[in-house]
Amino acid sequence: DTEVTQTPKHLVMGMTNKKSLKCEQHMGHRAMYWYKQKAKKPPELMFVYSYEKLSINESVPSRFSPECPNSSLLNLHLHALQPEDSALYLCASTSGTSGLNTEAFFGQGTRLTVV
Amino acid sequence: AQSVTQLGSHVSVSEGALVLLRCNYSSSVPPYLFWYVQYPNQGLQLLLKYTSAATLVKGINGFEAEFKKSETSFHLTKPSAHMSDAAEYFCAVAGNTPLVFGKGTRLSVIA
Numbered sequence: 001d002t003e004v005t006q007t008p009k010h011l012v013m014g015m016t017n018k019k020s021l022k023c024e025q026h027m028g029h030r031a032m033y034w035y036k037q038k039a040k041k042p043p044e045l046m047f048v049y050s051y052e053k054l055s056i057n058e059s060v061p062s063r064f065s066p067e068c069p070n071s072s073l074l075n076l077h078l079h080a081l082q083p084e085d086s087a088l089y090l091c092a093s094t095s096g097t098s099g100l101n102t103e104a105f106f107g108q109g110t111r112l113t114v115v
Numbered sequence: 116a117q118s119v120t121q122l123g124s125h126v127s128v129s130e131g132a133l134v135l136l137r138c139n140y141s142s143s144v145p146p147y148l149f150w151y152v153q154y155p156n157q158g159l160q161l162l163l164k165y166t167s168a169a170t171l172v173k174g175i176n177g178f179e180a181e182f183k184k185s186e187t188s189f190h191l192t193k194p195s196a197h198m199s200d201a202a203e204y205f206c207a208v209a210g211n212t213p214l215v216f217g218k219g220t221r222l223s224v225i226a
Contacts, residue, residue, distance in 0.1 A: 004158075033213065042205055042216035043159070056213065090158055094213075102209035103149065106158035 002027060006091050006107035014115055015081060021110050023074040023091030031097045032074040033104065034066060035090040043090055049074060050097050081114045088112075117142045117208045121217035129225050134178075134193040136220050138206035141187065146208050148189040150180055153203045153219075162204075165189060176200070196224045 004025045013019050023032065031050045035043035048056035049068040063085075065077040074091055088111055092104040122137040140146055147166060151159040163174025170182045180191045189206060201224045206217040 006158075040219075040221075042219050045213055048213055088156070092159075097213070098209075098211045102147065102214055103161065103164055104159075104214055106151075106160070108158045109156070111156060 002105055004091055004093055004105050004107035006089075006110050008110060009108065010111045010113075012113045012115060013078065013081065015083070017081075018077070018079045020078065021076040021089055021091075021112075023076075023107055024072055025093040025105070026072055027093060027095070027105065028071075029093035029095050029105070030071060031094045032068065033092040033094070034064075034074070034076050035092065037088045037090055037109070039087075047076075048097070055097070078112075081112075083114050086112055086114045117144075117146065117210050117212060117215050119206050119208050119215060119217035121204075121206050121220050123220055124218065125221045125223065127223040127225060128196045130198055131195050134191070134196045134200065134222065136191040136204050136206075136222065138180075138189045138191065138217060139187050140189060140206075140208045142208055142210050144210040146210055148180075148182065149207045149209070149214065150174065150178070150189075150191050151205045151207060151216075153205065155202075159205065162191070196222075198224050198226065200224055 034046040037043045047066045052068045067075040088109045090109045091107040095101045118141045120139045149164045150162040165182045173179045207214045
């Protein structure tokens with residue numbers, strides 16, 4: 001199984017809502033990532049979890065709150081988002097965090113629209 | 116520090132023609148290089164990767180890339196374009212940091 005599964009595929013939320021994005025992998029990977037991708041742009045790294053601990057936060061606003069309940073699951077909690085936060089949110093996993101072990105497996109993404 | 120530069124934000128080829136997507140990298144450590152493809156509203160799929168075992172790397176869907184250290188390049192090629200190759204292509208480099216992506220090249224294939 002080389003899949004990274006993200007739910008939901010689409011999400012529309014108001015600026016006062018609280019919602020969560022979910023990501024799951026069963027490849028035994030020990031690093032998981034959240035990326036944000038705007039239209040016609042490359043993915044931008046948001047967070048990295050390594051062995052279930054937050055290792056990188058790329059100065060992401062606090063309205064985005066990641067959580068790694070166990071080695072297979074990664075959540076992104078959303079609260080008080082702005083319309084400019086609308087984007088494709090991608091989850092990825094890697095077996096490690098350096099060198100060849102950074103070959104990333106990506107989920108299909110969640111298309112988020114903030115209204 | 117690591118970075119990737121993709122030359123050409125948009126490449127257009129005729130069906131059956133050669134595909135060449137350019138990627139140059141910069142890395143302070145021996146690099147690992149990757150090409151990913153992204154279809155509209157989907158995630159990224161790995162096409163191929165350079166692992167230092169061989170400089171000519173073959174990937175899925177008939178794509179290949181050659182690592183040239185002297186030119187710091189890792190260009191992606193395919194001998195004959197197919198309509199289904201139309202997509203966004205990202206070159207990425209890894210070393211001692213998470214993947215760093217280039218800005219992407221949109222490939223259009225004309226019938």
